[in-house]
Amino acid sequence: MRIPIPADFRPVFDDAAPGPSSVDLSASKYRVPLPLDSEKGVARVTETDDYEPIITQVPVPEETRPYNKLVVCVAFGDVKQELYAHGVAPYDAGVQKRYRITQVSGLGVGLVVTEDHAPGSVIVRECPLLVMPLFVLAANRAGIPVPSDLLVPAVKHLDDNEARLFRGLYNCHPTRGDEVEDLWNIMKTNAISIGSLPGFHGQYTAVYSDICRINHSCSPNAIYGWDLQSFTGEVRASRLIKKGEEVFITYIDNRGPYDVRQRQLQNTYNFTCACPACSLSEAERKRSDVRRSLLSRIWRSSPDSDVEAWMFDHKLPEDLIIKRFLRYADIMEQEMLSDAQWITIARALVMAYSALREVEGAKKWAKKAKEASLAASGKDQGWSEIARAPERTDWWGLRKLPVIPGATWTITAI
Numbered sequence: 001m002r003i004p005i006p007a008d009f010r011p012v013f014d015d016a017a018p019g020p021s022s023v024d025l026s027a028s029k030y031r032v033p034l035p036l037d038s039e040k041g042v043a044r045v046t047e048t049d050d051y052e053p054i055i056t057q058v059p060v061p062e063e064t065r066p067y068n069k070l071v072v073c074v075a076f077g078d079v080k081q082e083l084y085a086h087g088v089a090p091y092d093a094g095v096q097k098r099y100r101i102t103q104v105s106g107l108g109v110g111l112v113v114t115e116d117h118a119p120g121s122v123i124v125r126e127c128p129l130l131v132m133p134l135f136v137l138a139a140n141r142a143g144i145p146v147p148s149d150l151l152v153p154a155v156k157h158l159d160d161n162e163a164r165l166f167r168g169l170y171n172c173h174p175t176r177g178d179e180v181e182d183l184w185n186i187m188k189t190n191a192i193s194i195g196s197l198p199g200f201h202g203q204y205t206a207v208y209s210d211i212c213r214i215n216h217s218c219s220p221n222a223i224y225g226w227d228l229q230s231f232t233g234e235v236r237a238s239r240l241i242k243k244g245e246e247v248f249i250t251y252i253d254n255r256g257p258y259d260v261r262q263r264q265l266q267n268t269y270n271f272t273c274a275c276p277a278c279s280l281s282e283a284e285r286k287r288s289d290v291r292r293s294l295l296s297r298i299w300r301s302s303p304d305s306d307v308e309a310w311m312f313d314h315k316l317p318e319d320l321i322i323k324r325f326l327r328y329a330d331i332m333e334q335e336m337l338s339d340a341q342w343i344t345i346a347r348a349l350v351m352a353y354s355a356l357r358e359v360e361g362a363k364k365w366a367k368k369a370k371e372a373s374l375a376a377s378g379k380d381q382g383w384s385e386i387a388r389a390p391e392r393t394d395w396w397g398l399r400k401l402p403v404i405p406g407a408t409w410t411i412t413a414i
């Protein structure tokens with residue numbers, strides 16, 4: 001459901017006269033080189049171009065309290081217009097906080113749930129304080145000069161409470177008494193990806209007051225996600241989190257080996273991770289590295305095509321796919337990984353069991369895919385239907401068909 005923009009909302013477009021709630025930087029066009037490309041994994045923009053950063057605001061309808069605040073963006077290209085045209089508006093959550101932000105031993109401040117959270121349930125849903133293109137942040141990280149007054153007016157644009165929350169966030173870098181540097185360091189310590197925004201092809205990041213208090217684990221119990229339409233970030237439990245337990249998300253690609261994970265966390269966030277996966281004995285850690293590297297293989301390959309090839313190739317063993325993906329499922333359990341990767345594994349198993357007309361196996365793994373989808377996005381992506389009646393999918397019995405040379409087939413949602 002789209003939440004209407006309040007009648008008194010006036011979007012600040014480029015051609016609008018700057019009012020008290022806008023900062024017009026158009027007089028000083030910044031030539032911001034885009035030196036970072038996707039190969040380095042920091043930004044999706046590859047060309048060098050002129051961009052005009054604009055400090056702007058996203059509309060927030062009155063009725064969406066407690067989100068009745070304006071989000072300040074550093075917007076490029078047509079982001080402002082596109083967001084307005086999309087009608088993005090913070091979710092009318094009526095969210096009851098079932099967590100508290102508190103000191104946790106050894107990790108500074110953290111987020112702890114005050115009630116049990118079942119897998120898939122929302123722990124935090126929150127509008128960002130500030131949104132900024134990733135490449136600007138990445139450029140600053142790489143020591144490439146960024147217009148120094150880019151972040152300062154954006155922070156000045158926050159209301160007093162938001163500015164206090166922003167300035168109070170953790171800073172993992174040394175402070176040298178330089179206010180501008182401190183603001184950038186807070187940004188760098190806390191910014192989380194929100195993918196791309198319409199109107200600009202690069203990636204964006206956001207800083208939140210509560211979500212940014214969540215600490216990292218290489219075996220997290222929650223998943224962070226972003227919803228453009230409601231312009232909110234959300235964190236959902238990916239497994240049961242009991243009252244009093246701390247919530248953890250992952251800051252990095254946690255399929256990497258111990259050394260790589262530690263290096264990334266140290267370089268970007270300045271800490272040594274001592275999560276359960278990083279606290280194993282050396283021998284166990286080596287096994288864990290190998291297990292995680294096996295999992296990485298799935299994402300480098302295309303599991304769907306592997307399963308399809310197996311369905312039609314009767315020379316391959318009957319249990320090939322099931323054995324392989326049950327092994328991956330086993331590794332996920334051993335590594336205490338409860339993230340979205342489960343969807344890929346469960347999906348391959350549903351396909352394989354269905355192709356073999358094994359209804360119980362197909363149902364079991366469709367249920368798992370549903371749980372993983374709910375945990376990742378809050379949507380079941382059709383898996384409930386499949387769990388009820390796997391025989392209605394196009395995968396059903398495919399392995400039992402005679403081979404038709406050159407035949408192609410498609411999977412249709414039911």
Ligand SMILES: C[S@@+](CC[C@H](N)C(=O)[O-])C[C@H]1O[C@@H](n2cnc3c(N)ncnc32)[C@H](O)[C@@H]1O
Pocket residue numbers: 106107108109110169170172189190212213214215216217269270271272273274275
């Ligand atoms: C985004 S903040 C998270 C909230 C932070 N603990 C606070 O006090 O506000 C990131 C910082 O938290 C700390 N942190 C997060 N996860 C950690 C972990 N697993 N072990 C140690 N420190 C961690 C590090 O200092 C890191 O730079």
